[in-house]
Amino acid sequence: MTSVLWLRRDLRRGDHPALLAAREAAGDDRVCVLFVVDPGLWERGGPVRRAWLAASLKAAQEDFDGRLVIRHGDPATVVPAVAEEVGAGSVHVTREVTPAGRRRDQRVQDALDGTDVEWAETGTPYAVGPGLVRNGSGDPYKVYTPFYRAWHEHGWPQPAAYPRSLDLVDIDSHQEALDLLEEALRQDDLPEMPEAGEKAALARWRDFRDEALDDYDGDRDKPATDGTSRLSAYLKIGAIHPRTILADLASRRSQGAQTFEQEIAWREFYADVLLQNPRSAWHDLRQELSGMRYDEPADALEAWQQGRTGYPVVDAGMRQLLAVGWMHNRVRMITASFLTKDLHVWWPAGARWFLDRLVDGDIASNNHGWQWVAGTGTDASPYFRVFNPVTQGERFDPTGDYVRRWVPELRHLSGKAAHQPWKHDDGYAHDYPERIVDHAEERKEALDRYGAARS
Incomplete structure (x- = not known):
């Protein structure tokens, strides 16, 4: 039948x-x-x-x-x-x-x-179905590292066979549906998206596997380098299954391959967390900071969204998001920390902005990643972790190439100078905005607020 x-x-x-x-x-x-x-x-x-x-x-x-x-x-x-x-x-x-x-x-x-x-x-869309990895007491894991060990030990099936022959029913689609899809592709100001589909996903995986995988451990935190897989959008839409990737990784012994497997496990961990805690999609997973005082989103939020904060690596990331519908993961953490801990905005405001503009917007990974940065998620003690946007930029973009690519107002500054235009006489020669907040002051304010909420 x-x-x-x-x-x-x-x-x-x-x-x-x-x-x-x-x-x-x-x-x-x-x-x-x-x-x-x-x-x-x-x-x-x-x-x-x-x-x-x-x-x-x-x-x-x-x-x-x-x-x-x-x-x-x-x-x-x-x-x-x-x-x-x-x-x-x-x-x-x-x-x-x-x-x-x-x-x-x-x-x-x-x-x-x-x-x-x-x-x-x-x-499921995962190598190991969410809910299957449990600790010795039969409970779900709350922290990534023990989850990863158990997930790896649990293992996963080999990829399912490719059905080369299919006898498919041919009935009409709804014209209304087709019109909506065509209209979506004709919208103004869409970012430059990757090629879509299963063939494109497999080609991207093969290119990354053969050319960049072995260097992944060292290159993945460098936003100016094409050192990441860029597979997240394909995994989100299901154009490729993680089993396919893991099957190829099984024969690889490099540190890069091991680290990449761990990154896949992060995706599976967050899906497991969401399954066990459905409310955490839009509410704090951990309630220790339920009394945290936040500021109402206002002009500062808009400056963050548009990449006009005056902090170069933050602005580069936000402009990359608007331009290509994707942002380097290291910069996602930096920009999220800036919104939650420099601007004191509750994380869902940033999570919603990301979900609407990312081609890889996945509610489990995105929203729990935001909570990890904000200090309300799975990490046991990140409330005191406040990323310094200057030192983060200088550490992970030491040549300034990432900033200069996405912030053209700073292309006249060479090397690390691009991360601190306020230190140079011509730093604002091309109308780059001045800093909307003082990071040192806001870091202290954030820690004071976290301390008050925890007590």
Whole structure:
């Protein structure tokens, strides 16, 4: 009997257990591959997220031989309707683990109750499904390092086989859905996004693996160097599965390969934390700082968003985000620390800005990364960690190349001089803004506030 494969965060054909399950369930019949443009999610997403999804769906349409069915509407209505339209006996999905995704899936399951259509969940977007890694007492891990050890020991399956032959149902997509996707790609001021799709993801992984992986441990913190994988956007949309990457890493013995595996584990750890603590999506994971005093976002927040704070590495990062929909991870930490600890703004304001403008905006990794910096997340004692934007810039961008690339007003300053224009007579010759706050004063203020909240 025909089966439906409902795609969400798994826009690929290879290493796709739910696709194989749908094909097996169909037997001699066909598979209907479906994506639902949910108007509630669509409207809440920023223009960058919508454009990246649209580009990724366009690429996936080619991967599924032009027979990816794209419909518009509430999934609780659309999925059962499609199942009835094609005479499906089962609906197959990759198991969702985010709070909103789980609520949505429950509504679809409820809508299918009383029908003859089976609901089948196979696999997750992670190498080890969130919730499976537990300590000796059977409890989830609260700290990354022991989680990583247990996650690594737990292990993961080999990549699923590639289904070279698929008999796919060919029914119409909703024109409304197609129009929304095309409109998303035509929006003004979109950043320069990477090439979308499974083929592009695999090509990017191979290039990084063969050319930069072994140097990753030393290069990953240098924002001026192309030393990171840039796979996060593909992992977010499911154009590549982490199992595919980990299978290649298994034969690599360099420190770079080991460190890269640990970075994949961070993504899996944060997904596990979110599964165990759904409220932590938008609220402090740890309540010790619940009495923390924050400032209302105002003009300072806008200066941060636009890269006009007067601190070069902060501004470079924020302008990179606006230009390409991505920011180097080291600079994400620096910019997040500046917002939360120099400007004293509660982390969700920054997390929302990032999610709307990052092509790799993932709620588990993004929001828990913000909390790690803010001192309300998984790290046991980061409240006193206040990144100095000058010393961080000089340490990780010692040549100043990263700053000069994204802050053209400072291109006349050579070397480290780009990190402290206020020390040079011509530092503000090209209308670079002066510092909106004094870091030393705000660091002391932040520590005073943290101390008061903890006591």
